[in-house]
Amino acid sequence: xxxxxxxxxxxxxxxxxxxxxxxxxxxxxxxxxxxxxxxxxxxxxxxxxxxxxxxxxxxxxxxxxxxxxxxxxxxxxxxxxxxxxxxxxxxxxxxxxxxxxxxxxxxxxxxxxxxxxxxxxxxxxxxxxxxxxxxxxxxxxxxxxxxxxxxxxxxxxxxxxxxx
Amino acid sequence: xxxxxxxxxxxxxxxxxxxxxxxxxxxxxxxxxxxxxxxxxxxxxxxxxxxxxxxxxxxxxxxxxxxxxxxxxxxxxxxxxxxxxxxxxxxxxxxxxxxxxxxxxxxxxxxxxxxxxxxxxxxxxxxxxxxxxxxxxxxxxxxxxxxxxxxxxxxxxxxxxxxx
Numbered sequence: 001x002x003x004x005x006x007x008x009x010x011x012x013x014x015x016x017x018x019x020x021x022x023x024x025x026x027x028x029x030x031x032x033x034x035x036x037x038x039x040x041x042x043x044x045x046x047x048x049x050x051x052x053x054x055x056x057x058x059x060x061x062x063x064x065x066x067x068x069x070x071x072x073x074x075x076x077x078x079x080x081x082x083x084x085x086x087x088x089x090x091x092x093x094x095x096x097x098x099x100x101x102x103x104x105x106x107x108x109x110x111x112x113x114x115x116x117x118x119x120x121x122x123x124x125x126x127x128x129x130x131x132x133x134x135x136x137x138x139x140x141x142x143x144x145x146x147x148x149x150x151x152x153x154x155x156x157x158x159x160x161x162x163x164x
Numbered sequence: 165x166x167x168x169x170x171x172x173x174x175x176x177x178x179x180x181x182x183x184x185x186x187x188x189x190x191x192x193x194x195x196x197x198x199x200x201x202x203x204x205x206x207x208x209x210x211x212x213x214x215x216x217x218x219x220x221x222x223x224x225x226x227x228x229x230x231x232x233x234x235x236x237x238x239x240x241x242x243x244x245x246x247x248x249x250x251x252x253x254x255x256x257x258x259x260x261x262x263x264x265x266x267x268x269x270x271x272x273x274x275x276x277x278x279x280x281x282x283x284x285x286x287x288x289x290x291x292x293x294x295x296x297x298x299x300x301x302x303x304x305x306x307x308x309x310x311x312x313x314x315x316x317x318x319x320x321x322x323x324x325x326x327x328x
Contacts, residue, residue, distance in 0.1 A: 034256070035253065084249070086260070087207055087248050092207065093207060128328065129199075129328060134324065146324050150326075152323075153323070154323045158317050159296065159298060159317070160316065161295070162314075163294045
């Protein structure tokens with residue numbers, strides 16, 4: 001498959017945002033994506049980053065017969081795991097996984113697991129006390145995926161929110 | 165009551181941590197607090213802060229008959245709201261309220277609301293797109309408190325976690 005997992009760079013932002021928008025369209029909620037591209041880039045690669053990510057990429061050879069070269073190589077982002085640091089007054093610094101996303105036609109090939117394994121390794125390197133996330137209670141494939149890691153999957157919490 | 169709401173400073177950390185430990189004791193889970201004091205201070209006031217807070221303080225006059233002065237004034241931390249920045253690929257930067265805590269004998273006096281109002285004002289000043297938090301589904305007083313703000317209170321999510 002020739003898949004690479006590496007830290008996200010600024011140049012990946014356009015492809016990452018494209019995956020976000022594809023998913024929102026698939027979930028029939030494209031109007032819910034109100035973040036601007038500039039704000040996304042600034043929040044990850046500006047002077048005070050508030051998110052970090054690993055991307056899964058694949059080398060692609062495009063057939064471009066109009067180009068002078070017979071083929072054009074490109075690195076395609078096919079998934080990513082985006083996180084930030086969460087602070088618990090009981091447990092200290094933990095990694096919060098906000099999005100774990102693999103493009104639809106590349107699912108079922110273990111790419112999500114490659115990204116998740118990378119997060120676990122990164123937590124250990126950075127001495128975070130844990131990795132936490134949320135999952136929808138009807139999303140059985142995702143819940144089963146996390147259970148393979150013996151993850152705690154806890155009910156009993158409600159999400160509160162105010163929008164401005 | 166003479167209550168002041170202000171941004172937390174480094175000198176408040178000891179009293180804040182004391183409130184955290186009191187609450188854990190009250191919840192019969194003191195062993196769950198595994199964060200060290202140094203790590204708490206470093207995480208809030210080191211070179212890369214990952215949490216911020218507002219404290220509610222009260223001026224107290226201690227009767228200290230051994231001291232040369234007839235009374236000793238002290239600023240007591242009676243509650244705090246601790247938050248960090250959450251990044252959503254749909255909504256951008258939002259404030260995540262991790263802890264909203266008022267010491268037991270000071271509850272019912274609107275101090276939680278003063279802290280929460282301060283968070284809302286701060287979100288607007290910093291142009292965060294929202295304020296989010298979690299609440300236990302059996303905590304009716306807390307849920308009713310948030311409903312007064314017309315907050316969304318959404319079920320359907322499970323909390324996943326791995327500890328290292």
